Amino acid sequence: MDHSALLTDAFDRIQETVHSVLADLPADGLTFRVDANANTIAWLVWHLTRVQDDHVAGVAGTEQVWTSGGWVERFGLPFPVAAIGYGHSADEVARVQSGAGLLREYHDAVHDRTVDYVQSIGADGLDRIVDENWDPPVTLGVRLVSVVSDDLQHAGQAAFVRGIYERR
Numbered sequence: 001m002d003h004s005a006l007l008t009d010a011f012d013r014i015q016e017t018v019h020s021v022l023a024d025l026p027a028d029g030l031t032f033r034v035d036a037n038a039n040t041i042a043w044l045v046w047h048l049t050r051v052q053d054d055h056v057a058g059v060a061g062t063e064q065v066w067t068s069g070g071w072v073e074r075f076g077l078p079f080p081v082a083a084i085g086y087g088h089s090a091d092e093v094a095r096v097q098s099g100a101g102l103l104r105e106y107h108d109a110v111h112d113r114t115v116d117y118v119q120s121i122g123a124d125g126l127d128r129i130v131d132e133n134w135d136p137p138v139t140l141g142v143r144l145v146s147v148v149s150d151d152l153q154h155a156g157q158a159a160f161v162r163g164i165y166e167r168r
Helices: 003-022 041-060 071-075 090-094 100-118 123-127 140-167
Strands: 129-131
Touching: 003 041, 003 100, 003 140, 041 100, 041 140, 071 100, 123 140, 129 140
Parallel strands: none
Antiparallel strands: none
16 A cells, blocks of 8 residues: 555545534534533534644645635634634634534545645655654654544544433
8 A cells, every 4th residue: 555545544534434423413413512611523523624624735835625615604603714723712612513514515625635635745755844843843744644643533532422412
């Protein structure tokens, strides 16, 4: 398996988990909170998709799907355009009130852009330095693995919240 196929498989697994979490989930499931400070499924899916969109666009040198595809307007969230959810308070988490269809469509658009990008990377491209603010500097390969790791963790959290929601 080559690196492009491996990365595509990883991002496909994130998409499969997102689809599974959102499938047939009622609106109150999207905003269910385990406690007053917990993240909701809507916020988790929005956030993991925003992180992927932001980070992949950054290394690809492209505009984010969030802005280029009109998603920022479709979601209508009360955050700055560049917000990805990092450091959001419990009140900000609660402000992500989106339907499952919108979340899935945005995620799919970001997934498609991500897969197109990872399939365009040559083997030597993964060693390209993309962030010199760290010691050691971050390579493209490390950045993409970081996105996969973060997204899988949040997708798993969303699946966990759905499980609690369904058992209550």
